[in-house]
Amino acid sequence: MSVTSYVFGVAAALLTLFVVIEMLRRRQLRERHAIWWLIAGFLALLIGLFPVILEWAASVVGIDTPTNLVFFISIAILVLVCIQHSAELTTLESKTRALAEDAALHDLRLRKLEALAGVGTERGDS
Amino acid sequence: MSERLKRTLIVMPAFNEEEVVGDVVREVLRTLPGVHCLVVNDGSSDSTTAVARAAGATVAELPYNLGVGGAMRLGFRYAIEQGFDNVVQLDSDGQHDPRSVPALLDALDRADLVIGARFAGEGDYEVRGPRKWAMRFLAATLSRTAGTTLTDTTSGFKAMGPRTVSLFAQHYPAEYLGDTIEALVIAARAGCTVTQIPVSMRPRAGGKPSHNPFKAAAYLGRAFLALGFALIRPPASLRQEAASV
Ligand SMILES: Nc1nc2c(ncn2[C@@H]2O[C@H](COP(=O)(O)OP(=O)(O)O)[C@@H](O)[C@H]2O)c(=O)[nH]1
Ligand SMILES: [Mg+2]
Numbered sequence: 001m002s003v004t005s006y007v008f009g010v011a012a013a014l015l016t017l018f019v020v021i022e023m024l025r026r027r028q029l030r031e032r033h034a035i036w037w038l039i040a041g042f043l044a045l046l047i048g049l050f051p052v053i054l055e056w057a058a059s060v061v062g063i064d065t066p067t068n069l070v071f072f073i074s075i076a077i078l079v080l081v082c083i084q085h086s087a088e089l090t091t092l093e094s095k096t097r098a099l100a101e102d103a104a105l106h107d108l109r110l111r112k113l114e115a116l117a118g119v120g121t122e123r124g125d126s
Numbered sequence: 127m128s129e130r131l132k133r134t135l136i137v138m139p140a141f142n143e144e145e146v147v148g149d150v151v152r153e154v155l156r157t158l159p160g161v162h163c164l165v166v167n168d169g170s171s172d173s174t175t176a177v178a179r180a181a182g183a184t185v186a187e188l189p190y191n192l193g194v195g196g197a198m199r200l201g202f203r204y205a206i207e208q209g210f211d212n213v214v215q216l217d218s219d220g221q222h223d224p225r226s227v228p229a230l231l232d233a234l235d236r237a238d239l240v241i242g243a244r245f246a247g248e249g250d251y252e253v254r255g256p257r258k259w260a261m262r263f264l265a266a267t268l269s270r271t272a273g274t275t276l277t278d279t280t281s282g283f284k285a286m287g288p289r290t291v292s293l294f295a296q297h298y299p300a301e302y303l304g305d306t307i308e309a310l311v312i313a314a315r316a317g318c319t320v321t322q323i324p325v326s327m328r329p330r331a332g333g334k335p336s337h338n339p340f341k342a343a344a345y346l347g348r349a350f351l352a353l354g355f356a357l358i359r360p361p362a363s364l365r366q367e368a369a370s371v
Binding site: 093097100103104 | 166184188189190192200204207300
């Protein structure tokens, strides 16, 4: 491995970690969503600094080309994160659905109250 | 009869139905004296709300389109809030004849959920090709789940008794086709008894149908998917009524 690729690997991992931590700091990312990216960043940094870990891990699981292990783990993490996001989306959809129903029910109650109080507005009749 | 009508809420899901919804509401209120009619405008971009309100219906407006399932759950929640015992789902396009409602309600004496079946002898409503085969298969499977013979499981014309209303106020699915297929599975597995009575179907009084024949193939696939998932999901129970929605 050349010095350039060594430096490149470490720099890429550091950049990723920096971006994630900075977004966390500015509250643009919540911890529970950032955890996977943090794990991935630390793994990348670890392997960037000590490539022997990768070679050792690859030989343990019987993979001849160590980079294949990198691809495998990267893709596995991406797939899991995508599934987690889909699940999250489903939860959000059912919550917004309940809120939409609540809003409509409240609007009905409000109309009834306004009618009783005789202060009917033209709201919503556009 | 009119005692029963007073305790019944007619829920009409409506999506861009300004052409017909007014006439349908007036017909419902004329045919079924004493009944309360809730039109759920599901984010329409036309004047459905104003037309239905002018015709004498209570109109709930969803802020954006949720689909028939979302609109109906709102209806069930409203029914519980206002103390109605029964809910009848009736399309706002004029295809469902309000004169069939008393028969549906009478059948609630012996069941918790009554389906107005379109092919059970009355009227001349017919579908052909893949949609027909799909409906046959769905009917056979759902009949087994419900423990009774059902011939039309995708009918939107249904009457729900108190047990089903409280179940559906929580568990009515918003999924595509969830308002028909999955709703039946949920009800049957929660221990509600299901039955059907024949109703006649009229042609749409105006406006546009939401599905066209070209979507038949997609309909078939999604119907099977919906059924499959409905059957493998954990059943909802009637007991957890106090739980949060
Ligand atoms: N709430 C709601 N209702 C809808 C939607 N699309 C159609 N509907 C209503 O569902 C009913 C049946 O629709 P229709 O297009 O006639 O379907 P079909 O009778 O099954 O062919 C009508 O009352 C429509 O207004 C929707 O996206 N949301
Ligand atoms: Mg129709």
